[in-house]
Amino acid sequence: AWRMPVFLPVFALFVPLIWLVRRFVSGRLQSYNENLRREIEGMNSQLGGMINMIPITRAHAVEDEEVARLENRFSNVRSAARSFDFFAGTFGATMWVALMLFNLGGFAAAAFLSYRGLVALTPGDIVLLAGYFNTIMAAVLQLNAMLPIVTRGFDGLRSIGEVLESPDIEDNRGKKSVEQVRGEFTFENVSFSYEKTDGVTPALRGLNFQVTAGETIGIVGPSGSGKSTLISLITGFHRPTSGRILLDGVDMNAIDLRTFRHRLAVVSQQTILFNGTLRENIVYGTRDVTEAELQAAINDANAMEFIRELPRGLDTELGAAGVQLSGGQRQRIAIARALLRDPRVLILDEATSALDTGSEAVVQQALERLMSGRTTFIIAHRHAVLRRANRILTLDKGALVEQASNELIAAAN
Structure with a gap:
């Protein structure tokens, strides 16, 4: 009964660690994802305009220039996507390595305390603590894996909100309906x-x-x-x-x-x-x-x-x-x-x-x-x-x- 409180501060270190990492990474991920979203929206807009302009483009024989412009836009989207994926992947890998090192440190600390006789720990106790740590680590890694997806979801909601909160829609709510129109x-x-x-x-x-x-x-x-x-x-x-x-x-x-x-x-x-x-x-x-x-x-x-x-x-x-x-x-x-x-x-x-x-x-x-x-x-x-x-x-x-x-x-x- 007395062994678990000794390791409670070790597990408690996860709380500020996870909070600090999440605060740092969320802001960076949101910035990368917002840049990616705007590049994709710009690409879609340019592609739609290019399709509508096909007759004029052909009439002026500027097909190569239009294709080059679109390829440049594709390159920007690819670059933004790679930046987002690189940061998300680097963060996930770094977090996994850090948690593994933390786990190794926990084993080393438990072995040192047991060897010195400062805390009476049996091999079964160490395995039990390792199981607790692995459970917490799995939850943290799963949260980290979901963070890029959640960031994309919230950024998509913000994009929809920009449309829904436009003044034309907001200003009409609650106003008088028009039943008949004469046209004066x-x-x-x-x-x-x-x-x-x-x-x-x-x-x-x-x-x-x-x-x-x-x-x-x-x-x-x-x-x-x-x-x-x-x-x-x-x-x-x-x-x-x-x-x-x-x-x-x-x-x-x-x-x-x-x-x-x-x-x-x-x-x-x-x-x-x-x-x-x-x-x-x-x-x-x-x-x-x-x-x-x-x-x-x-x-x-x-x-x-x-x-x-x-x-x-x-x-x-x-x-x-x-x-x-x-x-x-x-x-x-x-x-x-x-x-x-x-x-x-x-x-x-x-x-x-x-x-x-x-x-x-x-x-x-x-x-x-x-x-x-x-x-x-x-x-x-x-x-x-x-x-x-x-x-x-x-x-x-x-x-x-x-x-x-x-x-x-x-x-x-």
Whole structure:
């Protein structure tokens, strides 16, 4: 009974030892793993961009340069992964050697005490103490082996948390839901600035205008004038730095913008399609779609003709990014998707700028059906699209320099 308390301080040394090692190693592992995660995220982003740029890359004959850039990114990922694995492996091996030496020291101490007669220890007692030590050592080594895995898990959770805690999601919680949308907008001295590393950059300055429900507004201006930023404010992706935007007389800062977006549709220059069937891509974002509603949307979007020519019609697999479809066909899919949503607010962002003349005419017919009776904002440079606008807003350096009816502008030209 008296032998165990003698060796209790020896076992107690494990507590501060493990705490110090864990504190030192956790910080280093987290640093290495965070670097690895950012390199992998950068690689994925660059690879996705490279795939989307394949036609342009081939047209400019810069395939070798793009491959070299990607190989350089792969090299960075490999280097970061090796650094992480080297540190984790070195730590595990060093810890094992240290514990073995500690075990050897315990045996030597027990033998010395027994030989000198300071403590009466039988061979059985020494074996028993060795068994206790081995049990503790096995638990410590298992904890050390799990530490890199736990570190990766927590770093992954932090990455997810960065998305979940973004202001757009957080600010909407608990706000008033939008049940109906008429589509009336009022901009009251609205300004917006981007925060960059070199300071604040104003994108929009003192906008004042009103849009009635069902009105079609054209937005024009040189590159960098604030057109895309204005659209981001309308969709709620950004919030005004100063001033306010009223939707049907209610400040948009006071409403749950996710419920507003159920009545919003966007047709942009680049139609996003995912790897699935054509049917799944058209009904994406809309629940409880009947076959009659789907067929009506396809007809109104002028998409029925080419869908019938597909091998399996609506059940045809499109592949990644809808590679089997032309630009005009993808735009008509986007219009059919928007028609199914039955939006009250519609945004057309250069919806026909990438199409040839023949495809533009077909898509334009579908867009006119989509725009009917809905508040519509159009960013475009082609007059064929802007001629349906009731008013045209001209932006320059973030300021609204002119707003006039389409008829007045046409007469002035």
